[in-house]
Amino acid sequence: MFCQECGNKLILKFCENEGLVPYCETCGTFRFPPFKTAVSMCVVNRALDKILLAKHTNGETLLLAGYVKKGESAEKTIAREIREETGLNVIKTKYVASRYHEPRNVLMLNFIVSVSDGETRLNPEEITEAAWYSFDEALGAVTSDSTAAYFLNADVTELKKGRF
Ligand SMILES: [Zn+2]
Incomplete structure (x- = not known):
């Protein structure tokens, strides 16, 4: 999975009330999977x-x-x-x-x-x-x-x- 804004590889990070969510370390933002x-x-x-x-x-x-x-x-x-x-x-x-x-x-x-x-x-x-x-x-x-x-x-x- 890659960041839809900057293209860097996403990691999984714990998000309160959501569990593990893809996260972009470059943008410093959670990237919820698009649908x-x-x-x-x-x-x-x-x-x-x-x-x-x-x-x-x-x-x-x-x-x-x-x-x-x-x-x-x-x-x-x-x-x-x-x-x-x-x-x-x-x-x-x-x-x-x-x-x-x-x-x-x-x-x-x-x-x-x-x-x-x-x-x-x-x-x-x-x-x-x-x-x-x-x-x-x-x-x-x-x-x-x-x-x-x-x-x-x-x-x-x-x-x-x-x-x-
Ligand atoms: Zn990014």
Whole structure:
């Protein structure tokens, strides 16, 4: 591990309440390991009975997702991503759950997001296909044991209990 500011090799040093943390002796500063932040979006129609799932370029059926840009709030990322990827407008968002996804070193924040009715205009660079699914169809469409399935289960539970 190297310092992201000066490039020198980091040592591990005890940090109160944190344990051993990478430390740069040149900068005299702890360097907490960086990670990315992304939003995972369970997009629902205005009637709250259908979920929009996307088929990504790798062939997997997933919830819509996108990285949070530096300086953005998660809510701003959601509005931007929904507009860019589907051409729809966000009505309301609700935070549901989070999970760290190790292969991509990213903290995923999952939200239920209701959108205005209208024709979806997909961005072909990000999504090859998207379709509206009933709650049960959506649960059957994502890979079981995946992060998408974990979030979708939590989202559908909230929606079925009317907690949105
Ligand atoms: Zn340094």
